[in-house]
Amino acid sequence: MSDAFLQRLRGLLPGDALLTDAGSLRRYAHDDSRRQGEPLAVALPRTRDQVAAVVHACSEHGVAVTARGAGTGTTGASVPVRGSLVLSLERLDRILRIDPGQRLAVVEPGVINLDLQRAAGALGFFWPPDPASADRCTVGGNLACNAGGPRTVKYGATRDNVLSLVAVDGRGRLFASARPLSKLATGYNLTQLLVGSEGTLAIIVEATLRLQPVPAASRALAAAFRDVEAAALAVTRIMAQTVTPSALEFLDGKSLRLARAHAGDDVPDAGALLLLEVDGAADSLDTQEAALRRAVQVDGLLHFAAARDETQRARVWAARRALSPALRTLAPEKINEDVVVPVAALPELVAFLDRLERDSGILVVCFGHAGNGNLHVNLMLDPDEPAQAAAAPGALARLFGKVAELGGALSGEHGIGVSKRDFMPLAVDPVALGLMRGLKRVFDPAGILNPGKLLPP
Numbered sequence: 001m002s003d004a005f006l007q008r009l010r011g012l013l014p015g016d017a018l019l020t021d022a023g024s025l026r027r028y029a030h031d032d033s034r035r036q037g038e039p040l041a042v043a044l045p046r047t048r049d050q051v052a053a054v055v056h057a058c059s060e061h062g063v064a065v066t067a068r069g070a071g072t073g074t075t076g077a078s079v080p081v082r083g084s085l086v087l088s089l090e091r092l093d094r095i096l097r098i099d100p101g102q103r104l105a106v107v108e109p110g111v112i113n114l115d116l117q118r119a120a121g122a123l124g125f126f127w128p129p130d131p132a133s134a135d136r137c138t139v140g141g142n143l144a145c146n147a148g149g150p151r152t153v154k155y156g157a158t159r160d161n162v163l164s165l166v167a168v169d170g171r172g173r174l175f176a177s178a179r180p181l182s183k184l185a186t187g188y189n190l191t192q193l194l195v196g197s198e199g200t201l202a203i204i205v206e207a208t209l210r211l212q213p214v215p216a217a218s219r220a221l222a223a224a225f226r227d228v229e230a231a232a233l234a235v236t237r238i239m240a241q242t243v244t245p246s247a248l249e250f251l252d253g254k255s256l257r258l259a260r261a262h263a264g265d266d267v268p269d270a271g272a273l274l275l276l277e278v279d280g281a282a283d284s285l286d287t288q289e290a291a292l293r294r295a296v297q298v299d300g301l302l303h304f305a306a307a308r309d310e311t312q313r314a315r316v317w318a319a320r321r322a323l324s325p326a327l328r329t330l331a332p333e334k335i336n337e338d339v340v341v342p343v344a345a346l347p348e349l350v351a352f353l354d355r356l357e358r359d360s361g362i363l364v365v366c367f368g369h370a371g372n373g374n375l376h377v378n379l380m381l382d383p384d385e386p387a388q389a390a391a392a393p394g395a396l397a398r399l400f401g402k403v404a405e406l407g408g409a410l411s412g413e414h415g416i417g418v419s420k421r422d423f424m425p426l427a428v429d430p431v432a433l434g435l436m437r438g439l440k441r442v443f444d445p446a447g448i449l450n451p452g453k454l455l456p457p
């Protein structure tokens, strides 16, 4: 780092707002992918003007800058390339306004998802994105990755629940993506373009989010199946009828065993499980439950029941949320993908995963948001088995190839980052990929915003 650049940063970020010691650099250099970067320094601004001034300085000095929320991403998207400045948004953490009359919340990007849910919940509202990492991840990270979760099947993901953003482009210019209105037909949709852009187009410093009213009542249901194929078929039948569940989660047999280790007999013992929820007016729940009961009647259904009580429901969902970290007990290393296919293609995808496990010798554990066709496919690697490490890249390429063949995409909610970047041409139209590169040049002409992520070189 040149002395002139460092001096300029110190002027912009007084006190402990600029960290350069080795311990801090290490702390801010990785995410949940366990990749490790080598940042120059860590900036911890408190205001949007500081963010704009820092990015402006970076553009003048040709220094790359990687935005960071809480670092819970799974794709290396917030891992800085060598020589980047890490710009952590954690101190821009105020909920500025919740306006029930307009069903919106105005927040800074460093607000933790769960803190927003609590504040909105106190007024009878919620923000739909509910990743299993909600107690740690930030709204800025949710926006940058288009995060989802179980509720997406009914309420949409982050992209569907944002009205406008204030952001800083690659020249350090602050701009509002749109006026925060619930209806708008006034030019290009920059708001939704920034959602899912993984810090490569602009750094988000404020968001106006669309809130939903908390439903009057809800009910948890579970359907257990002999095998994954029967469960996948039931998913397609559920989505083909008119009652939309507010959650429709799939667990394969191996995930179920992990969930049972967490929640005991509250989680049924079976070859596969669908966890469902319905919500709405209290007197609608029986009808909704009956519709779903009819839909899951496939060959291989073992059992369909509503949760006994709130305690059982909470235990089962806690086990579902704990699945991702619990996988590390099966094998210390995992390749965690979140592919998405049309719901009708789910039975073919799960049958393919069985073959992939057999052919590659790698344990494949699968669970996820089946109502959206979005499955978390985990390749569990035993480091004492070098053959597995050798087989992993081929297995991954086969997985993405199959997903593309089924009309799917590489990621439903985690994003691309570094880990899936090179596979982008498999699942994105080549002309669209060229247009994405053009957009990158418009927002960030010097290419300083999170280089090396999302777009293949």
Ligand SMILES: Cc1cc2nc3c(=O)[nH]c(=O)nc-3n(C[C@H](O)[C@H](O)[C@H](O)COP(=O)(O)OP(=O)(O)OC[C@H]3O[C@@H](n4cnc5c(N)ncnc54)[C@H](O)[C@@H]3O)c2cc1C
Residues within 6 Å of the ligand: 031, 032, 066, 067, 068, 069, 070, 071, 072, 073, 074, 077, 078, 089, 109, 130, 131, 132, 133, 136, 137, 138, 139, 140, 141, 142, 143, 144, 145, 146, 147, 148, 149, 150, 198, 199, 200, 202, 203, 204, 205, 324, 325, 413, 414, 450
């Ligand atoms: C146990 C576990 C469970 C998870 N479950 C889910 C799940 O159910 N659903 C789901 O969608 N994801 C899930 N995730 C993935 C992850 O939590 C989400 O992608 C989350 O949105 C990342 O938020 P973050 O604050 O940690 O962002 P980070 O990891 O810090 O950053 C992620 C990306 O966002 C960019 N970014 C961050 N803040 C900004 C900003 N203000 N402006 C511009 N760019 C920014 C970064 O540069 C990076 O590209 C899970 C992760 C873990 C570890």
